[in-house]
Amino acid sequence: MSEPQATRPIALIILAAGQGTRMNSDLPKPLHKLGGMPLIAHALFAGATLEPSRIVVITGHGADAVEKAVEDLMPFATCARQEPQLGTGHAVLQAADALADFEGDAIVLYADTPFVRPETLAAMQAARAAHDIVVLGFRAADPGRYGRLILDGDRLERIVEAKDATPAELAVDTCNSGLLAADAQTLLRLLSRVTNDNAAGEYYLTDLPALARAEGLSATAILCPEAETLGINSRPELAAAETTFQTNKRLEMLDNGVAMQAPDTVFFALDTWVGRDAEIEPNVVFGPGVTVESGAQIRAFSHLEGCHVSAGAVIGPYARLRPGAEIGNDARIGNFVEVKEAQIGDGAKVNHLTYIGDATVGERSNIGAGTVTCNYDGVMKHRTIIGRDAFIGSDTMLVAPVTLGDRAMTASGSVITEDVPPGALALGRAKQVNKPGLAVKLMDRLRAIKAARKG
Numbered sequence: 001m002s003e004p005q006a007t008r009p010i011a012l013i014i015l016a017a018g019q020g021t022r023m024n025s026d027l028p029k030p031l032h033k034l035g036g037m038p039l040i041a042h043a044l045f046a047g048a049t050l051e052p053s054r055i056v057v058i059t060g061h062g063a064d065a066v067e068k069a070v071e072d073l074m075p076f077a078t079c080a081r082q083e084p085q086l087g088t089g090h091a092v093l094q095a096a097d098a099l100a101d102f103e104g105d106a107i108v109l110y111a112d113t114p115f116v117r118p119e120t121l122a123a124m125q126a127a128r129a130a131h132d133i134v135v136l137g138f139r140a141a142d143p144g145r146y147g148r149l150i151l152d153g154d155r156l157e158r159i160v161e162a163k164d165a166t167p168a169e170l171a172v173d174t175c176n177s178g179l180l181a182a183d184a185q186t187l188l189r190l191l192s193r194v195t196n197d198n199a200a201g202e203y204y205l206t207d208l209p210a211l212a213r214a215e216g217l218s219a220t221a222i223l224c225p226e227a228e229t230l231g232i233n234s235r236p237e238l239a240a241a242e243t244t245f246q247t248n249k250r251l252e253m254l255d256n257g258v259a260m261q262a263p264d265t266v267f268f269a270l271d272t273w274v275g276r277d278a279e280i281e282p283n284v285v286f287g288p289g290v291t292v293e294s295g296a297q298i299r300a301f302s303h304l305e306g307c308h309v310s311a312g313a314v315i316g317p318y319a320r321l322r323p324g325a326e327i328g329n330d331a332r333i334g335n336f337v338e339v340k341e342a343q344i345g346d347g348a349k350v351n352h353l354t355y356i357g358d359a360t361v362g363e364r365s366n367i368g369a370g371t372v373t374c375n376y377d378g379v380m381k382h383r384t385i386i387g388r389d390a391f392i393g394s395d396t397m398l399v400a401p402v403t404l405g406d407r408a409m410t411a412s413g414s415v416i417t418e419d420v421p422p423g424a425l426a427l428g429r430a431k432q433v434n435k436p437g438l439a440v441k442l443m444d445r446l447r448a449i450k451a452a453r454k455g
């Protein structure tokens with residue numbers, strides 16, 4: 001029996017090498033999106049709640065792309081390739097180099113099993129105090145192709161794959177989720193003895209409990225609801241999983257004190273964070289990377305991704321916040337306004353029909369309707385800096401790079417190509433000339449021409 005695991009370091013081993021043939025896709029299965037983020041992010045984030053000191057992702061099919069995604073999501077994770085893919089036991093063994101000097105517990109997760117809850121992983125970890133091997137199982141409504149857990153009381157004798165099972169074993173409805181926990185070195189040592197002498201000709205991870213017991217080690221299973229162990233194998237399953245994900249996330253948001261009149265029309269991402277008493281009106285879509293502070297209001301038909309909305313701010317209706325948008329306290333972003341890579345200061349107002357990109361807008365500044373930061377010259381992006389309490393007249397084109405000082409003003413319709421000093425009014429438009437009577441004269445002449453053509 002190993003020492004109590006409460007203090008033991010944890011290594012996650014995430015299996016992501018399989019082909020995922022039934023997705024019928026060129027995209028590797030771990031990269032298909034659920035809740036706006038790759039499937040593998042769900043396993044990584046759930047596993048990360050155990051505060052693992054190492055994470056090893058086993059890659060194979062589409063390894064380059066999967067490894068890049070892992071690097072972006074969790075830079076401290078390492079990847080180990082499994083070439084060719086000879087089964088789940090063989091997959092776990094590929095972590096041997098990365099864990100050669102690791103002392104602690106390994107927890108095996110699947111990249112295509114996104115719903116396992118942190119509480120369940122913690123229960124597996126806790127069950128290690130009394131058993132050498134802990135397998136996560138569930139009662140299956142339709143056991144089908146799942147491996148069956150052959151239990152004697154709380155002792156797990158072995159796991160038998162459906163393909164290799166006798167009719168009596170197939171009648172067992174306690175199934176293997178595939179997730180398990182064990183001392184890392186014990187796991188690797190036992191797996192090095194697994195053979196592929198079975199119906200699939202694969203090296204099964206599921207041989208582990210029987211091998212452990214043959215050595216006098218103990219194995220057990222803890223059970224979780226079947227919904228948690230749901231695996232994604234096809235596009236219909238992925239679509240159904242999206243519905244489940246959104247249902248769960250909406251409930252979690254409501255329980256956390258977020259106000260929603262029509263939660264069924266609001267779509268969240270895996271990492272969306274919304275504070276208490278924030279309000280989300282109908283038909284709002286959150287891409288990845290959004291945080292909304294308490295008391296902010298996201299009005300109908302807005303789309304947000306990679307942005308932060310501070311307390312008291314009002315976004316939309318019909319607003320688009322793109323990556324890098326940071327909206328200050330009590331700021332207003334109105335209808336048909338797009339903000340990208342820009343800081344909007346506290347109390348600033350950008351109320352109508354505007355594009356603010358690569359910019360800083362100072363506190364309390366007002367940006368008139370139709371303003372555009374002309375940030376792109378066709379090759380490079382440039383910044384626009386606007387000070388505090390500035391007033392940008394409607395339909396101003398701010399040709400970046402350009403800086404406007406505190407309390408600067410621009411006249412409506414200006415094209416601003418040069419910096420505007422603090423407190424200055426910039427007029428960047430042609431001077432208006434009125435020609436008395438000319439409009440009437442012109443109109444009469446045009447009517448006469450039209451009448452002559454008809455006749």
Ligand code: UD1
Pocket residue numbers: 015016017018019058060082084085086087088089090091110111112145146147148159161175176177178203204205206231
């Ligand atoms: C596995 C279990 C089965 C369990 C089921 C739960 C085995 C032998 N069987 O079966 O008992 O009920 O999961 O869903 O473990 N993978 C690799 N390399 C490989 C093979 C698989 O990385 O060589 C990865 C896959 O990408 C996937 C996971 O391991 O993430 C599971 O593989 P899969 O082939 O789907 O296992 P099942 O046959 O469903």
Ligand code: CA
Pocket residue numbers: 231233
């Ligand atoms: Ca599977």
